[in-house]
Amino acid sequence: MLRSSFFWRLYAGSVGLILVALLVCVVLSTRWLEASAVRELEAELTDTARVLRELYFPEASAGFDVVRQEELRALGEEISTRITLLDAHGKVLVDTAEDPQAMDDHSQRPEVRAAREGRIPASSVRLSDTLAREMFYVALPVLDGAGELAGFVRTARETSPMGARLEPLRRAAAVAAILAALLALAMGLPFARRVTRALREMTSVAESIASGGYHERLHFPAHGELGRLGRAFDTMAAELELRVESVTTDRNRVHAILAGMVEGVVAVDREELVVHMNGVARRLLRVGAREVEGLKIWEATRLPEVREILVRSMEERRPVQGELSDSASEGPIIELRAGPLTDHRQQVVGAVLVLNDVTELRRLEGMRRDFVANVSHELKTPLTAIRGMIETILDDPEMTAETRQRFLTRVEEQAQRLSVLVTDLLTLSRLESHAPRAERERLDLREVVAGTLARFKPLALSKSIELAAQQPESEQWVSGDEEELRQLVDNLVDNALKYTPEGGRVQLRLRSIAPEGADRAFARLEVADTGIGIAPRDRDRVFERFYRVDKARSRELGGTGLGLAIVKHVALDMGGRVSLESIPGAGTTFRVDLPLQA
């Protein structure tokens, strides 16, 4: 506080003002007192002169006798006044202090001159030549019977007694002034301190609010202007706090929305500085956790397509679409869509880019394309064969019955193949559409397995493949469609036999398992063969429709390419799952887990 220049200015200012006022008061009052004392003296001397004029003057001009002079002198002494009688020329006739003979011409004395001119009062203050003291002189003219100037009466007194009389008054005034000054000094201090403190408190709270402490408030006393100021300030601070909160809430909300989106969002301003990049965008652009807001977009990510598309959309003022084909083999396929941002005056202020991971989408599109192509091909081949053979038969009426029989048999084979294909397609389509099951029954998997085994025994025998099944003691109840389940097991065994060379082995194994973390038990069917195996890169894809590892061979063996797809969908539909293990050249094990019913 003591260092505050404002405090000192305030204090010094107010105290100074008070002191100046006091000074003026004291000076004026003492002056007035003095003037008043002087006037009083003047009046007294004038009265004395008047009296003397009546009493003594006629006599003096004739020549004052000594006795009278003595009398005058005694009188003068008694009333402490010096009396001087002058004639009309200024010559001293009588004087109570000096010998008149020795005194010079007084006609030029100021009070005399004034009296001659008729001025009333005719007085002056000066140092007496003769007495060497300051004296106050008053002169009165004396007029004779004819009204002509006959002489002057002059009275005088020392001024020092008057001064002496004033002295205590002056002293009293000075003391009073000093007391008042001290009082002012003392009382000014708390006043200045209060104002200064209020100011400092306000400054400190304002500074703290400016640096983020929005909840700070003043605590001014309730009264007066300061109180009003304090309340106004507090209201303003509260308002500010609300605004800041509101803005922060809004901003957090927007961030939360952006963070919760599936798409990546990047916003830049006109200077290509990143305004915002949400988490998904960071992942897709591989930016990581780095602080990117405030960086140029081309500093944040080196993928050139990102900057290009944003700049283009800002320049062309319209949405632009593009794609990130990051690396040819790895990395997701990302679709880019950028649009310009304009303010209320239609000025471009930035651009926003939305990133969409369309890898899966593209893959599915690819699969669909492949599927359609495959189906067309699969259907066309037998049809072409059928048509060819029918045409041949029709074109050649000479054909022998034997030949015709052979051809027609082949037509029937192809027709059968078509039929199987169409049936499989329908099955698959039905499975994939998740149509509600009408035919859900309780079945014992062991029976299904046994049935399949019986059906495929001849085929296994013909290829000298050992086909066997290991069945559990207890029933394996599952809930499903009998036809579908049969197809599932059939397809697995069919595949196994198809891809196992002669002399190999296909082993089925059925048992209950209770996997960790699952809340129910499963029936696990394993079909293990000693066949040619499946390479790692094909392993994930064998369950896809029409996927064939070795296209030529599979078609030759009469497959539709849909077998495993059906297996997968039947299992999934029942709430189970499929998996496989394989060692190329050694064999493959397919595994199907189906939920057990009690």
Next chain:
Amino acid sequence: MTQHFLRDLEHLKREILTVGAMVERAIEHATTALLERRADLAQRVIAGEREVDEMEVQVEEECLKVLALHQPVAGDLRFVITVIKVNADLERMGDHATHIAERALALSQVPEIPMPPGLDLMVRTVRQMVRSSLDALVTFDTAAAARVCAEDDVVDGCLREMFDYLEQAMRRDPEVTGRALHNLSACRNLERIADLATNIAEDLIFLARGEIVRHRRMRA
């Protein structure tokens, strides 16, 4: 510091990062082509080299223009000089990437020989080094740049392993010599890329700290 100067510096920074991105991509494609026997990728890299070279000439001309026009001093001067150096390093990196692509193309057209076991690690490390050194140009992270320099030892080790492996392979079966030599050449080029990435990192340390750090350690 006038508007034009600032803008030119910014432009320069963007251009050098663009060249960096192009070279980074070329390296990625070339190494993928090598590992996965992708002739298509290899050809893409070889075809793209010209564009990279043109861009690099452009950058150098920009730098000279900035030096002549604005006569920068202190930090800005170091920046322009660094851009010139990095540009040269990137140009050579691009050349090496093209060489790798050429080897990959050749290898994709002949029967496969097993890849040396350390090749995967080497490719990953080199890619990471290139990425980090370019990132450091943006972030001025001298610690990350120092780490790049340290990783160079890993790459050198990989190369030595590769050398031994291929030498043995050639001895066991002289038929594979031609292919093994292609492989070795590709690995050599990869190692050079790692060295150049180290250079870039050192250039950045110079830019950030004003001290020259290269040639501090003797190569074993």
